[in-house]
Amino acid sequence: VSAPLAQPRALREDDVVAAIHEIVASATSRRIVLGIGDDAAIWQPSRSHRSVITTDMLVEGVHFTRELMPFFDMGWRAMAANVSDVAAMGARPVLATIAVGVPETVSPDELFELYRGLAAMAARAKISVVGGDLSRAPVLTLAIAAVGEVRPSNVKVRSGGRPGDVVAVTGPLGAARAGLLVARDALTVDDDVARTALDAFRRPQPRVAEGRFLAASRNVRAMMDCSDGLSTDLDRLCTASGCGAVVECVPVADGARAIAEQIGEDPQSFALAGGEDFELIVAIRAQAYPHLSLRFAAHFGRPLLRVGRLRPQAGVSWREDALARSGWDHFAR
């Protein structure tokens, strides 16, 4: 396992995860329906039930800084990321545990504000915070584990996509990345644009209802959330499904378009690379797509957005060009 990984700087996160997967795979019981590699793992607490579990770690200086974000929003975002992973399995959020590492420079009131943000997102997603752990740490560190439940017939994973499937997302992309730029670089944009972008960055809305709606359809063959950017996450969906994809059109959030133009980037490229939007990516049987997207629009009052098609050849291309994964990779930099 270690031989091809001799140069730490050349490691990609997915390579490290694959090596770790091999190490821990030895001890998996038959109660585990799906282990490492999807948005969440699945197990079978009883014959007629499936539970899912996911975990995320957020580290100050890596995922967020205190300058960019109030404590309340740190908590909100951390919880949102885990709720989103539960939603991406088609599951209903049930409970979460929260471990927090607290540096001496964070006051109790700031810590409580963080928990208020966690609790506010949890209340919105109807997920109960049932336990946790507190520790001293050199920087603020959050690790959340979230559990959800789903009917066995509704479970969605990344690997179900087939060539020909339509790839769609539950909303336009790039808003969170735009919000990060607004917060960090204080870009001069229209107040409304700035506010919308900041909101998308600081208070993202995981697509729980959308995930459950899509999970109930047999024509949705694969689903995951878009937390690391469409280019990176669609590549993961394709790899899991044993196929590739052509991206035809990237739906760009309004705020993202304005910010991209200001910094001189192509809006679609900007949106492709933007992580933490928490929209869901789905692969849908092509014949079923028109009807499903109509039902989705009727139910949620906004459209399901087509981004492309799955294809037999591996890799993700943008129209004709091969697309580099431009999203977040913890080990590549």
Add this chain to the structure above:
Amino acid sequence: VSAPLAQPRALREDDVVAAIHEIVASATSRRIVLGIGDDAAIWQPSRSHRSVITTDMLVEGVHFTRELMPFFDMGWRAMAANVSDVAAMGARPVLATIAVGVPETVSPDELFELYRGLAAMAARAKISVVGGDLSRAPVLTLAIAAVGEVRPSNVKVRSGGRPGDVVAVTGPLGAARAGLLVARDALTVDDDVARTALDAFRRPQPRVAEGRFLAASRNVRAMMDCSDGLSTDLDRLCTASGCGAVVECVPVADGARAIAEQIGEDPQSFALAGGEDFELIVAIRAQAYPHLSLRFAAHFGRPLLRVGRLRPQAGVSWREDALARSGWDHFAR
């Protein structure tokens, strides 16, 4: 909530946890049987099943240092702590997720060695590692969440103790603390003593079988693990049960006795203050104690060890003296 906590340095971990509990308690559904405050939370995935979940965060420089412990053992201990919390509910370990924050100074091979330790403990406890997260972090940080399952009738919590109950532990205490001193201060003790103590510190054995055995008895009225030291944890059991306790005798591990004598500490005090032994503390109906302890000894080949009695008056005393909580508190120092 924040008023009595104005002075951060005066905060005890339990005070902070209580304040946080209030913040997050708002959003708890009826599916949650038990939330924050015990070794693990309990929920009901279906009518005839109970699941438990616990989480722990371990931070380099706070809970461990690389000098004191090989990477394999860091992984082993981190997993053991979570397995122990599951065992303390009377549950069978089922699965765990692992989030790891990795500093640049940890090589992939060291990281994999950490995961080998996690996997080895997991295999021993028959717990499946089903997912996780990797992040950059300034110091090595581990956050594990573990899930277990237990028959509804066998669930044990901290709050069931009643005055008159016998308090017992599943093994002698202080060995992990002795091992820490051996590792840190290179004390000159007999090789066998040093090895046993180091082993207890680096490769603790959570009491899964013992927990399930004790959980099956209706006469065991409260159970928890002794991860922060008997003086601290028995106080928690008493507070949850609305009573107090008298400690009559602290069973001291062999290695702990030798080390305590060498550093001039009373062996029983030494053992009282020593955390991370992962023995279970139980409150047992007094009439049932003799028979249960015989059955325990017959089953495990070693005795259940009586340490004292629960009493109506609050607080934990050692024989006649009030006992200060001498275990670990993240916020007290």
